Amino acid sequence: MNFKIIKRKKNSLARAGILETPHGNIETPAFVAVGTKATVKAVTPEQLQALGAQVVLANTYHLYLQPGAERIEKADGLGKFMNWPGPTMTDSGGFQVFSLGVAFGNKTSKIASSNFRGTGRFSSLYPSPQGGAGSDATENLPVPLQLSNLAKIDEDGVTFRSHLDGSEHRFTPEKSIEIQQKIGADIIFAFDECTSPEASYEYQKEAMARTHHWATRCLSKHQELKGEAALGNFYTRRSPPCPAGKGKAEKISECRQSLTNQQMLFGIVQGGRYEDLRKESVREISALGFDGFGIGGSFEKKDIATAVRWVNEILPEEKPRHLLGIGEPEDLIAAIENGCDLFDCVAPTRMARNGTLYTKGGRINITNAKFADDFFPIEKDCGCYTCQNFSRAYLAHLFRAKEILASTLASIHNLYYIINLVKTARQKILEDK
Ligand SMILES: [Zn+2]
Incomplete structure (x- = not known):
């Protein structure tokens, strides 16, 4: 197992651990710096290392649209492409697809109204100092696109339009895993449906069932790609040879092969603010053999500690747990006390750029x-x-x-x-x- 718990706090779910990745160890609990488009905005990798960051999380939706997963694959994966030598992660793209597609005027979004600002998955929960809407995905939307319905969910996946040019795309669980495998981060996430904290019990239940079904498909695709990677010539067969020449191409191919073989896949627990759904989600997702877990939105800020405790009391202890999209200081402490190991959020850098x-x-x-x-x-x-x-x-x-x-x-x-x-x-x- 590549995750070791080295200390458990008495009378608490809090624990300290070490998560091993091919690009170095992550000492947990750890805050994951968000580099949405393969850059932590305004900060060089050297500065990021100097300030103590251990790991960077990039966004699958954004990188798929620009510059394209194939281009990152040609560069030997995300870390090499952005010159970040440490561990990397990608989220599944689910949150952006859903927040773009159904954010406006539909109850299935996390972004409840344009009077709220996004801080990742809990975007509906924090009033905006600027009164603007949205996550990284939505903040730069051209006005006509902001008002249109950009995504459609069905049992098999999601069809959505690019916020850049309005072109139509489709993510399925398999497609998300394929893209994340090309991007080549050390830790990737299963494709899930992100619901609004305002969604009804019935809708949460329906969305959760879809997330569980998709989790199984993500895991099979991940295992299939690992199996193909183990066979060797997979990459030279699939990708065009590197322009640098045959020798270089073979070397790159080996490197990608090992990236894929060692890539960890985390499953995502959903269920909104309902205790029975959260616990059902833990039982389903933890039975599937993921390397770790993401705890997805959506619950209200005041419920974070309780909802996280429901989940962490019954998740397998020996695997790492990542609370998605949480980064306000008081929320981090509540989540650590209740057994979370990893956190990511755009808030620290987004607020910094506004002078906060x-x-x-x-x-x-x-x-x-x-x-x-x-x-x-x-x-x-x-x-x-x-x-x-x-x-x-x-x-x-x-x-x-x-x-x-x-x-x-x-x-x-x-x-x-x-x-x-x-x-x-x-x-x-x-x-x-
Ligand atoms: Zn300072």
Whole structure:
């Protein structure tokens, strides 16, 4: 088994562990930096490593549309393509397909109204400071597309339109796994249906049954691809030879083969805010032989701890658990206390680009007038590159002058803050505190 629990906290579901991947170990609990389009916005991989990030998660939907999974495969996979040497993950693309397709005026979406901003899978739950809609997928939509219904769900998969050019595409469980295998991350996710926290019990039950059926298909496709990879000439047979010449192509082929052979697939537990559905979902998904689990939306912010506990009390202990799309500091602590190991969220970097910064005393907006003459760092005892070298006044100036370095420095601080918060929680578990 490639996941080891090294410490369990007394009277709690919290645990500290080590997840081994072909690109290095992840010490859990860990916050996963989100690099939606194969880049953590405004931050270089070197900066990301220096601030303590262990693992990056990219998005299947976005990379499939641009630059295309085949192109990433030709580059030897996601890590090589973006020059991130550590572990990588991709989500299944399900959330983006569903949030794009049914977000507007349909109860099956997580994005309940355009007065809410997205923070990943729990997009309907956090009021927006800007009043804008959406996740990374929706924030740049051209206006006519925002209002149209872009996706249709059936038992076999989802047909949707690209938010870039309106072209029609279709994801099935098999297609999602094929794309993720080409992208070549260390950890990938099964294709699931993401429901709204507002969806009725009946709809949650129906969607959950579909997610379970799709999970079985994802697992079979994953095993089939691994089997083909083990046979050897799979890649040279399928992909056009690398333009660099035969020798290089063979080497790349071997490399891809080993990426596929070692790729881990996580199944996703759904069931909304209903205890019986959540538990049924755990029983179904944990019986299937996944390498780990994703815990999907949707429940309300106040229910996160409870819903996560229902799930983690009965999930197999020895496999890693990733809470999808969660990243607010207080939610992370609640989820760690209740047995989650991994988290991802776009919030730290998205908020940073808007000038909203985390501090131990709460969020501040650096564009506020009072910071223009404040020559102290964002936080005096913060160890990040930004706080070690720059003042609030300088950052306030960069934001006002619309200098692009503002996004970089603010993102470095917010990522450092959130990654360090989770690292500190890990340390406390190790110390039984
Ligand atoms: Zn800092």
